[in-house]
Amino acid sequence: MPSNSVNYGQFGEEIACKYLKRQKYKxxxxxxxxxxxxxxxxxxxxxxxxxxxxxxGSSEAxxxxxxxxxxNISIAAQVFLRDFGDLGAKTYRVDVISVSRDGRIKxxxxxxxxxxx
Numbered sequence: 002m003p004s005n006s007v008n009y010g011q012f013g014e015e016i017a018c019k020y021l022k023r024q025k026y027k028x029x030x031x032x033x034x035x036x037x038x039x040x041x042x043x044x045x046x047x048x049x050x051x052x053x054x055x056x057x058g059s060s061e062a063x064x065x066x067x068x069x070x071x072x073n074i075s076i077a078a079q080v081f082l083r084d085f086g087d088l089g090a091k092t093y094r095v096d097v098i099s100v101s102r103d104g105r106i107k108x109x110x111x112x113x114x115x116x117x118x
Contacts, residue, residue: 013057013100014041020098020106026051029088035080038073042098043081050090052078054097063099063107071095071112 018028021044029050030043042053054074056062074095087093099107 010041010055010057014055016057016100016104016106017053017055017098018042020108021053024108030081030085033077033081035077038075038077038080040074040077040081045088045090048089048091050088050093052081052093052095054095055100056097057100057102059101061099062101063097063109066097066112075113 014031018031021028021042024046026044026046028042028044031041033040033043040052041055042051044051044053052074054066054070056065078093078095082093094111095113097109097112099109101107
């Protein structure tokens with residue numbers, strides 16, 4: 002079991018990456034950092050580029066992704082696209098994966114809809 006919050010985050014991200022790979026996603030980048038935001042996992046789902054925020058903890062960990070966090074993820078995604086291009090993707094989306102301490106995974110696809118884009 003991880004010993005601090007950084008290790009908890011990395012532990013949750015490892016579980017999320019394994020889950021995404023089982024779902025046939027291709028992981029293209031991890032822990033991308035821009036000045037105003039960070040993206041835990043960047044993956045491709047067929048022809049779609051997916052920016053993934055991972056939350057580890059309780060079964061309701063995904064609730065920690067609020068409007069401000071989503072805005073910062075969106076800004077970081079724009080920086081990634083500017084610096085690396087779209088990697089052949091036709092569309093983009095932001096997903097949230099919540100990993101509970103007992104290993105349950107909740108995957109919320111295209112969460113921008115929930116923030117009224």
